[in-house]
Amino acid sequence: MAAPAAILSPSSFGPLRSMAPGVVWSALRPEEPEADAFRAPGTVQHFLPDRQIFADGDPADHFYRVVTGVVRACKFLSDGRRQIEAFYVTGDVFGLEAGLNYNISAEAVSDSTVIAFRRKAVEALAQKDIALSTQLTTAVMRALGHARSHALLLGRRGAVEKVASFLNEWATHSASAGVIHLAMTRQDIADYLGLTIETVSRTLTQLERDRLIALLNTRQIRLCNRAALEDLAA
Amino acid sequence: MAAPAAILSPSSFGPLRSMAPGVVWSALRPEEPEADAFRAPGTVQHFLPDRQIFADGDPADHFYRVVTGVVRACKFLSDGRRQIEAFYVTGDVFGLEAGLNYNISAEAVSDSTVIAFRRKAVEALAQKDIALSTQLTTAVMRALGHARSHALLLGRRGAVEKVASFLNEWATHSASAGVIHLAMTRQDIADYLGLTIETVSRTLTQLERDRLIALLNTRQIRLCNRAALEDLAA
DNA sequence: CGCCGAGTTGACCATGTTCAAGGTGGGTGG
DNA sequence: CCACCCACCTTGAACATGGTCAACTCGGCG
Numbered sequence: 001m002a003a004p005a006a007i008l009s010p011s012s013f014g015p016l017r018s019m020a021p022g023v024v025w026s027a028l029r030p031e032e033p034e035a036d037a038f039r040a041p042g043t044v045q046h047f048l049p050d051r052q053i054f055a056d057g058d059p060a061d062h063f064y065r066v067v068t069g070v071v072r073a074c075k076f077l078s079d080g081r082r083q084i085e086a087f088y089v090t091g092d093v094f095g096l097e098a099g100l101n102y103n104i105s106a107e108a109v110s111d112s113t114v115i116a117f118r119r120k121a122v123e124a125l126a127q128k129d130i131a132l133s134t135q136l137t138t139a140v141m142r143a144l145g146h147a148r149s150h151a152l153l154l155g156r157r158g159a160v161e162k163v164a165s166f167l168n169e170w171a172t173h174s175a176s177a178g179v180i181h182l183a184m185t186r187q188d189i190a191d192y193l194g195l196t197i198e199t200v201s202r203t204l205t206q207l208e209r210d211r212l213i214a215l216l217n218t219r220q221i222r223l224c225n226r227a228a229l230e231d232l233a234a
Numbered sequence: 235m236a237a238p239a240a241i242l243s244p245s246s247f248g249p250l251r252s253m254a255p256g257v258v259w260s261a262l263r264p265e266e267p268e269a270d271a272f273r274a275p276g277t278v279q280h281f282l283p284d285r286q287i288f289a290d291g292d293p294a295d296h297f298y299r300v301v302t303g304v305v306r307a308c309k310f311l312s313d314g315r316r317q318i319e320a321f322y323v324t325g326d327v328f329g330l331e332a333g334l335n336y337n338i339s340a341e342a343v344s345d346s347t348v349i350a351f352r353r354k355a356v357e358a359l360a361q362k363d364i365a366l367s368t369q370l371t372t373a374v375m376r377a378l379g380h381a382r383s384h385a386l387l388l389g390r391r392g393a394v395e396k397v398a399s400f401l402n403e404w405a406t407h408s409a410s411a412g413v414i415h416l417a418m419t420r421q422d423i424a425d426y427l428g429l430t431i432e433t434v435s436r437t438l439t440q441l442e443r444d445r446l447i448a449l450l451n452t453r454q455i456r457l458c459n460r461a462a463l464e465d466l467a468a
Numbered sequence: 469c470g471c472c473g474a475g476t477t478g479a480c481c482a483t484g485t486t487c488a489a490g491g492t493g494g495g496t497g498g
Numbered sequence: 499c500c501a502c503c504c505a506c507c508t509t510g511a512a513c514a515t516g517g518t519c520a521a522c523t524c525g526g527c528g
Contacts, residue, residue, distance in 0.1 A: 133371065137374060138332050148309060148338055149309075152317040156311060158515075159515075186475065234311070420507065433484055435508055439509085
């Protein structure tokens, strides 16, 4: 049908963005939702903030695509410590698994609308459709690339570098006129960066003192010196 | 020709272990190396310790499978800080990429023999062979699972937990009679865990004082209390 | 207006890093 | 065969970064 090659777009915060595979595609485009609806057996679902979409260990029989809102993928230690692996925004796909069960949890950050696809149905299609199968592979590889960058950040960067990296990354998604809108709380940012909420807060304040950013309110940040921020994230 | 289904094995330190796809398979088995050699255009290569196999940013026109030895995948910051993402052992595949270029470097840890496969050739095969394509996808998803666990470790675990996790992980590869052999230096371990060499050393000493391990020599460690180690890594 | 959850700030503390000596052991050459 | 070497590792003491604990502020909403 439509959308053959340009399906896989380059950038991504949540790493699986724009992975829409062939037949599933049409259902994912709001402007023509009914056209191929039968061939794309996705069901629309809505989640309030902090509602779980699936849990680590659940049977992985669906995967999802974000229509609106922001979703986080995270893992927990037994004592409650949390690591957020990725934030998914409009167009991102998440919940693809190698095994029978999810190895990560997914939760809505903000009010979110997603489409759920039956894994078996898509796998069956992938059996017949080489292009779809290739796209799945490529998309997961791209997710792996994101995970690697994230590991470098978590293991080897200091607090200022981490926060600067986060601002740069998120700016590619929600910046307009140099102002970014954060969908997530300080706690989410801290758990994404492997820091505490206090360190995130202090670091943002420090970046503001240094005139790299301006904290308009808790969810709006103006990037005043993009070049300097990118240097910090180098 | 042989080996259809059991190709994808479960466990893995380096995350892509045992991903040998169909036609490539036979060349990967030392016991029958010539049988399908033409159909599997892999070339054997040898690397001395610390030799680079490919660099972050290089054109990604081959991928590799470890025959003997240990390989590390790592990323660097501009000032030289290093993060090791994975160690690959016999049977592991590495160097699969979504884009045109590698987004990570690979280096031999020990004396290593690998087989290099032309990416284009395998991609062409995957176009015709659904099973191969599916296996690629599954394998990369498994790698992603490893990366997620690693991120949790890097972001949210303390030094003792990190070292204990490493010992447990590596024990699944090179343990016999409760003794593991380390192919890598303390620096490699430190860069895998997001620590310094001194902290790794001190933590090992502490684990020995606590009778969880015995340091036979710098490369041989006896695990004296596997249960306690697994608790620490919980 | 007042409440409450989220965020900020400050003082203190702990974990892990840095810097600086020593050790150790595997390999080489006398 | 032994001595020496050198890279790797260990250990210690001082230090720094980020975490913890606690008080306070802000802002949105009933």
